[in-house]
Amino acid sequence: MGHSGQGMPQGPQPLPGVQHVVAVGSGKGGVGKTTVSVNLSVSLAKLGYRVGLIDADIYGPNVPTMLGITRQPNIIGENRIEPLQAHGVKFISIGLISPGDKPMVMRGPMLHQIIRQFLQQVEWGELDFLIVDLPPGTGDVVISLVQTVPLTGAVVVSTGSSVALQDARKALEMFHQVNVEVLGLVENMSQMTLPSGEVIDVFGAGGTEQTAKQFNLPFLGSIDLDPRVREGGDRGLPAALGTEESLRAREFAAIALKIAEKAKEVAARSEDVLEIN
Numbered sequence: 191m192g193h194s195g196q197g198m199p200q201g202p203q204p205l206p207g208v209q210h211v212v213a214v215g216s217g218k219g220g221v222g223k224t225t226v227s228v229n230l231s232v233s234l235a236k237l238g239y240r241v242g243l244i245d246a247d248i249y250g251p252n253v254p255t256m257l258g259i260t261r262q263p264n265i266i267g268e269n270r271i272e273p274l275q276a277h278g279v280k281f282i283s284i285g286l287i288s289p290g291d292k293p294m295v296m297r298g299p300m301l302h303q304i305i306r307q308f309l310q311q312v313e314w315g316e317l318d319f320l321i322v323d324l325p326p327g328t329g330d331v332v333i334s335l336v337q338t339v340p341l342t343g344a345v346v347v348s349t350g351s352s353v354a355l356q357d358a359r360k361a362l363e364m365f366h367q368v369n370v371e372v373l374g375l376v377e378n379m380s381q382m383t384l385p386s387g388e389v390i391d392v393f394g395a396g397g398t399e400q401t402a403k404q405f406n407l408p409f410l411g412s413i414d415l416d417p418r419v420r421e422g423g424d425r426g427l428p429a430a431l432g433t434e435e436s437l438r439a440r441e442f443a444a445i446a447l448k449i450a451e452k453a454k455e456v457a458a459r460s461e462d463v464l465e466i467n
């Protein structure tokens with residue numbers, strides 16, 4: 191980058207009132223990372239946590255559609271942004287500042303500014319979890335993120351297919367490089383159950399759990415391939431909103447619970463370290 195020192199603050203600063211910042215990454219595009227981010231946010235809110243969601247996926251900022259609100263956020267006072275709110279989740283999206291179907295063409299410094307703005311200029315209020323939906327692949331956004339705030343950890347989403355897992359491993363390596371603890375892996379589009387009850391293994395179910403084992407990382411659970419998940423996303427009514435009878439809602443809730451536990455564990459550990467010092 192070569193511009194260090196230029197207006198750069200002292201290093202990552204915690205956001206006042208925000209307990210845990212958790213990034214969701216994937217490596218490969220199209221594995222359902224945004225779907226998982228949105229549904230996990232809704233599940234965490236249903237569990238009673240105060241949740242914010244930053245849609246930093248420059249290539250596919252679909253969070254507003256999936257949460258059912260696509261209007262522009264309000265500006266409060268001089269330069270504070272009021273987050274949008276749907277299904278108990280406060281959110282902001284990079285899609286809202288690039289209106290229409292125009293592709294987002296952005297240079298690194300501008301992207302860095304936007305990430306900082308989303309973290310620091312949005313009126314998040316008190317949050318237990320601030321989830322960040324990263325763009326697929328490795329890179330810039332994560333670096334901007336870790337330069338701005340301390341992260342509690344990251345969640346990596348993959349399907350069970352070899353190619354998706356190959357890219358997921360790169361995401362794991364990236365988090366390792368920037369010193370972000372991986373809270374665990376999630377397998378999306380795991381299996382598909384036909385109305386007849388027949389189960390089809392589309393992407394190689396179980397592959398993500400095996401990869402988690404290889405890397406000695408927690409496996410947080412899987413979500414099956416289900417047209418209702420896609421429909422929910424398209425209609426702005428995430429599957430996680432479903433009642434106890436909804437299998438998908440239960441899968442998302444179980445994963446959300448594990449993420450909450452892991453996040454608290456990690457935070458407790460880093461507090462211990464601070465006390466020892």
Ligand SMILES: Nc1ncnc2c1ncn2[C@@H]1O[C@H](COP(=O)(O)OP(=O)(O)OP(=O)(O)O)[C@@H](O)[C@H]1O
Pocket residue numbers: 216218219220221222223224225226247249250251252325326378379380413414415416417418419420421423424
């Ligand atoms: N478990 C699932 N069952 C059925 N459809 C799903 C499931 N998960 C995601 N989808 C659908 O797959 C498509 C891709 O999902 P999504 O946009 O969440 O992927 P992504 O990994 O965030 O993509 P990208 O990061 O490349 O924009 C969407 O149409 C979504 O509704």
